[in-house]
Amino acid sequence: KAVVSTQSTGSRHETDTSGRIVKFSQGGCPWKEHLYTLEAGAGLEGQVQYVVYSDSNGSWRIQCVGVKGEGFKSRLPLPEQWRGIRDEKLSELTGIPDCIFVHASGFIGGNKTEDGAMRMARDALKLAGAEL
Numbered sequence: 001k002a003v004v005s006t007q008s009t010g011s012r013h014e015t016d017t018s019g020r021i022v023k024f025s026q027g028g029c030p031w032k033e034h035l036y037t038l039e040a041g042a043g044l045e046g047q048v049q050y051v052v053y054s055d056s057n058g059s060w061r062i063q064c065v066g067v068k069g070e071g072f073k074s075r076l077p078l079p080e081q082w083r084g085i086r087d088e089k090l091s092e093l094t095g096i097p098d099c100i101f102v103h104a105s106g107f108i109g110g111n112k113t114e115d116g117a118m119r120m121a122r123d124a125l126k127l128a129g130a131e132l
Helices: 002-010 032-042 087-094 114-127
Strands: 021-024 050-054 060-064 099-102 108-111
Touching: 021 114, 050 114, 060 114, 087 099, 087 114, 108 114
Parallel strands: 021 050
Antiparallel strands: 050 060, 060 108, 099 108
């Protein structure tokens, strides 16, 4: 499982040119501690904001990376205006097709497609531009 994280963090610039998004082809592995360790080893602490992965239903998730040691605090929560919105209303709001949800706290969201989840992550980074 750590190997998956190593491959994913190493290719993060291929996933997105910002290097702030890591993509796993499948979810279900415990990635958080591995990510913190890999970031520390590479001198990249705090740079990855989002992890995108497929779920057991074939949909895709975008999950915020938490602040290490701070419980549920996210490094960069999904945009406030998206939080608590679902389905077509979220797709209309974001301009991204096939949105499923963004949690009310902004720590996770979903899209029916990989491309849609990646667009959500990229757009979230753009909207937060001043905070990066």
